[in-house]
Amino acid sequence: MRAIVVGSGFGGLAAAIRLAAAGHEVTVLEKRERIGGRAYLYELDGFRFDGGPTVLTAPFMFEELFALAGEKLEDHVRLVPLDPFYRAFDADGAHFDFHADAERMREEVARRSPADAAGYTRLSGRISRIFDAFYPYTERPMMQLHVMLRMLPFLLRHRAALGVQRLVDACIRDPFLRRALAFHPLLIGGHPAHTPALYALIVEFERRWGVHYAVGGTAAIVDALGGLLERLGGRIECGAEVERILTDGGRVRGVRLADGSTRDADIVVSNADPGFTYEALLGPSRGLAARRAKAARPSMSLHVLYFGADRTWPETPLAHHNLLLGGDSRHVLDRVFRRPRRTAGREQLAADDLFLYVHLPTRTDRSIAPEGCEAMYVLVAAPPLRDAEHISPETARDVRDIVVQVLDERYLPGLKDHLVVEHAIGPEHFRDVLNTPHGAAFSLQPTLFQSGWFRPHNRSPRVQGLYLVGAGTHPGAGIPAVLASGKIAADLVARDATARRPAVRTAAAR
Template identity: 45%
Template structure:
């Protein structure tokens, strides 16, 4: 893996394979690179940060290892498929461990619900919370399975390139009540308000408000039940390192410290990129794992865009952002689960403030991640590693995070000290924050939205930016902002879509000479 300052202008001697450039090294970009490499391309991944991973960047500080982003790993078969494409086994490189319970949900009044994949244990938890809702819970889970079989198994890796593709699935979506919201479908089956929260908070993990997100995302409940929730020993970064190893094993290259300034186009086709250094790199195929709105607004000139104009991008609805506090403690909190959802006094009202009113409220609900519950090596001996995130409005809220970040962090610390982590404020020995402003400035997320476009029905499938760009040929999109959407299964599935829309390297029309050779650097990838 090359880092900033190392030369890019080397020729790959004797390598006749077509060149594919991938912008961004998030999970979508790394998965796309593996799939393109398996289909005969010479692949170069360009990452503007100093290490790969994108939102899955790893921070190491004071002896603690902090996974910056994705920590809930479901559908491990999507990773196994990538390793299989390289003739390897995931287990040879990454040790995935099941997490139980999946989530410990703590309500504001102290009520606790352990959400797991154990059918009997779940029925007991539901009965403890609301005895009259056990049968309704079973009906909800059956509905989730039916949605999963259509929404994930049949459509998750299909490219919605024509409106007729959407029309074909509308009868199924109507039959499965895809017109309902996540909360609406749960409310159809269960009456208890707390249980409705337990069955709907997962949509927030993919950037969706359960009161407006299409009920298609209720498939998450069955997905988790079927495949479990896992954690990679060594942290989520172990998966990033494993994928980089696969790419390099294919003769590809991951280049860090190489931000892309513009996607170059010749005669209506993407033909390379210009880096922020001014250097131009040539390609036969370009794949953007950057945020889709950012890709179109900042990387593709406006004169080339007919559908994703600046006006349309600005008018679209975007997910919430996140405030994330990473911290290490000098002591361990052994009774805290790996994943805890700590709910505040409001549910719908808080979500209205975040998604609709764009108001940073004084109260909050939190996701607390304690990876040392599964892997103690992520902290010094006798210590714990944590991160806590709070859903917050994206940058349209006008919050000055340079001023508000520390008071907001202190309020969260006080809340955790009063509930889950007694004495926390005196135990913290390492601290780091990520704000919505960082999502925009560091991670190139439009408006600082943590999950790209909001997953409402009118921004799903065909209505999302397509995996094959509608604007120029030979440009493809992967990641949270395209189909099927956010979350690890979503971004990995977006890379699966490429198998059906990017020609195999042997079938790519050659030679492709988009630009003159002068001033144009070839990238050494082997």
């Protein structure tokens, strides 16, 4: 069959590779000048900056894709295991490290709060049981309600419908450890108190398979996947913006590009956000899936700041992945997830208003910056946009200045005097360039009623031959989940093709 994949994020590439390996004629259409989607690459004056995801876990999911062509991942990309996974800093600059080794993690908890060592052991056991119960569902379609209902006994037994923060608070007493050990929902755009504990399986993913870095950055994996697809016979066209998914009688027949040209297809896999797919690519839709996508609660957004400096800081306490958890947690999260109606005037921001994640890949890989230089990026959690809202240049500048001040004063002294390259994207980039409604950096919030069957399905219930992958679909955001969405979609294509194939009559039947 002829398959068109709209968008080239990890979900789109994973689906395309699996479809090409199954013998389909596959074309990936990407509107930007290079592939990657959120995993974009910015190259500025000798610095390489990953545009989006940097936390790589579950390497076997990439290995599966290369194995489809009889190849090995390690022949194309070098993954370096990181330890610590993350380093979290409190308001006083003391840090807590997340380690791969379970005993070292218990020792780290005890170093911070001896009274919480036993509680951490209980927490780890609960997370492992949640993983064992729910991991199988992350690689299965969730398009029938009874499949979701089948999970209900596990949800109740493991209290997995409760928030991640409650899961942690039930075992841990130290306020900083409570915040640090419950941060993972922020990696997929969710509020720790409102993200169900079933998402704690992210922690177990890291514990079982580690956190890795791809030499050359996440873009090195993107480029390797693009090459793999082409070796399997697939085609990639950049600068090809899809304007409309074309249908006839409730079935896909192809796409129309922004230049007016059309491409015929038997199936279309949309790696665009589900809300954008149903509202813009299909045109105004009235179906249940479209209404649900329109009414969905968006995830948080982000300001992403990219900095290149003409010196290094060998003595910095920063590790490769860093969480700056100063300030009042409730205030920070309320600003992002429950902000009051905007009042007239400029929002007054301070360092304690922001949640910051600092990525310092030059701790691991000197090849991504000129010799003697440091490359870094900082994620700043931000509220999603309201309709037609714009971030003022003054607000964007305030965010930038606060971040530089925090890094300069506490972690990278002299940074402001040594910056030679800067770039930034914000909520409007996610909305206007990446076509995510409300500028939601992770698509939908991972709430209980936006998970599983309640999340946009990987096969359209309204348009035959249309499949959806990416952060906004089942099973959710994060690289492993997005790769899984590509696997689910490709499996559904195979299943649907088998169902349409006429039965072969046996000799006895004749």
